[in-house]
Amino acid sequence: MPSQRTKRAAVLGATVVVLGGLMVPTALPAVGRSAPTQNAHGATHDALKEFERLRQRQADAWARQDGAAFAATFTLNGDVVTFNGDHLRTRQGIAVGMQYYFDKYIPDNTIRYLDEHVRFAGPRLAIIVRTTCLVDAGQSDCRDDSLSTNTNVMTRHQGRWLQESFQNTRVDPLP
Template structure:
């Protein structure tokens, strides 16, 4: 049980999808070796994210207000699905051909694959957790295409703030089809600035 807690606390998510070990479109992932504890990091207050549009973007000027509101609603539905541990509802916010790449390099493909993978994560590792978005920047390269960069973390039961070691940054690509915004691509990366202690890559070791 002690090893499980260590593993859980070292799995960050930047506002969205998570990011454990193993490809979940096939057999269950192998067990993960215990990771040594790291020194406690300062807490980072969890503040509501504001969807800030990139200044001077023509597409933002034309479409920003209504689209930003829709993207905020999409993010809220995503956070709610996560908190309920509902992989199907979480995946429903993505296009049928969407890709989710986790910080450990797992690649969940298609809406069905995202649903199965996320449900496995929720059932196995992430029960009772919730995601927090700390910062968010949105730009519209095209009227029906949004690039969203967020920072955030996963909060475990009883936690109310992110720690610096748990922060990650993710890029979300959303598309508007038939008037509805959906995510079509997601990439998450743990925040490990250059100059971090040697050997601290942020990656969890695999076994098997």
């Protein structure tokens, strides 16, 4: 029978292998790059192009204040955790919840993307962390209170990428 120490070593070793497999850095494609390349998990830069299209669809839906179009970038069972901690569940729930926010709380504005880090955790799983802000209609600069860090979990099903989960956290620096 293995000792407690042997069991702990086996668990630790397995954890390192699993976590190590998740840490595959992937840079955004360079403008004008012609042939997509694969990372260690077989994900291509074509996936990055799909992520960009989804990001743009979501930004366009936001600018139009269209909850259904915003939700269409998610899987049927997707999740959104909003900046205030509300948890919207399922594509339909996201559509209804976002439309409510657009109608009641979100003024006319656009999303500005400031930074993005993409990493692939497998051939059908990617994590995107973005820094964004909101630019109010008629303005050119980010609104002071709108800086956010967003985490997107992207999954590939039936040949296409969609958002599985999205968490939006307002940046609130410590004093």
